[in-house]
Amino acid sequence: METQDWEPIDSADELRELLGTPKPAAIAKERKTLHELDRAWLAASPFCLIATSDTDGNCDVSPKGDPPGFTLILNDSTIAIPERPGNRRADGFHNILRNPHVGLIYFVPGRGDTLRVNGRARLVRKASFFDQMVVKGHRPQLAIVVEIEQIFHHCAKAFLRSELWRPESWNPQALPSRARIAQALERPEDPIEELEHYYGPSYAEGMYR
Template identity: 70%
Template sequence: MSISGGFVELAGLVEITSEAELRDVVGEPLPRVRDKARPALHEVDRQWLAASPFCLVATSAADGSCDVSPKGDPAGFTLVLDERTIAIPERPGNRRADGYRNVLANPHVGLIYFLPGRGDTLRVNGRARLVRDAPFFDDMVVKGHRPILALVVEVQEVFHHCAKAFLRSGLWKPETWQPDAAPSRPQIAKLLERPGDSLAELERYYGDQYAKHLY
């Protein structure tokens, strides 16, 4: 094994190093796909956001290091402030704040919104800022709790994405689910994060009580 240009050299790789080479492999997008991105939310996008309980937020630090964080709440948790601005509430979590630290250094974000059972997704790209309080926080109250902060995103690009990845993976087909194929969350914590705690303690921590501390 050797290292070249910061990458580990692996035998047999045929690397793509230019957009021309990339296009030789993947081809050119159809005009309707290439041109489908819009700079503002359509009413259909608003309906999607009102129905979506989950999204992924992708960020990058100034040095290029990346993070993708899941965000979820009751459907409609993302507040549409206007056709070019949305806000995502933050709830108590592990306090790493990886994505938020990235936003402080580099405001560009990418979002993917899911509807459970649907293969297509809504993509939103834009510029984000962190807000510790605002009047609209009152519209984000869940179970009596206001968000601890919000990610306010200025929409620059929005479009709907096709279902091929979900169809190939069978993601929403319960008959393909194998939740026990990997170690349980308590087992992972014991192996990698909290070796000093007993498995019984961790099973209690991640058991029925865990869901009682979401807010």
């Protein structure tokens, strides 16, 4: 890759010179415990992204989703996220075992603002609070318990720029189907008809088992 015309940023001073300093309100909004409005946000959110890294800095971002309120509030500074059946790679979980620091962003469909949580995580395989995380008769396989170190609400500019929630801007047909992507990159020996069936309407039936 040609990089001769790149002008890199190599220091915090250079970065601040380019971006400027944050406004006092942007700094002061950080908290370490849940506010009543944070609790309301978590109760309304069906989806979050969890960022992790191992001790070598290798990163992972994993989506987590369930009915609104899937994140359980254990106390003013601790939350728990249930884990459901997935592809079993467990990249983020392996990272947490090596490095407990995590970053989360909670979404509410149609809202451009988000809730950000940074903290320290641990994995729990069994606890009495699992009874509160049952969905469609299924208990979580494990839970990610996060001790909050930093929490704040984030503005909507990225969502406004991307028009993410504007249905008229959506074009899912611009890309091949999930089945065709799987055949090209992951399962080349499987017939496309079988993959289309696997990723079809019946796919949702296996979400909790």
